[in-house]
Amino acid sequence: MSDREPPEYPHPNELKKGLYVVIEQGHGKDPIEGEIGAVLGEADPEGARVKLKSGAVGVVRRIKPSEGGGPQPT
Template sequence: MTEQPPEYPHPNELKKGLHVVIEQGHGKEPIEGEVGAVLGEADPEGARVKLKSGAEGVVRRIEPSGGGGPQPT
């Protein structure tokens, strides 16, 4: 059985101000923040971005922009 690689967001889905989770490198904890700039095209690793905080990495997922989802009870 062949395992499919995960599908990461494409650069076309990313825009400035979007809240994302990035991976800065192997062995480092993922961090989240707002996209400041999209740095590279899509490749098997995912799209590279620079967050407004200055951190750079590969986008792993887009986070919901707080407020649209169900609230805990």
């Protein structure tokens, strides 16, 4: 058993439509990235669920820097 604490994922309050994120769709599937279309719910121990503009649904693992190098939408 490990003494490591579980990773801290972004809270739903940090997530907004238009933000670029990396999500995990399920165990064993590769993470994908894209722009948030909708935040689907509150955080649970696994992280906040979102729907990307591409239609993919998953749990946010991290927020990506904006693609153009400018600030993320607020």
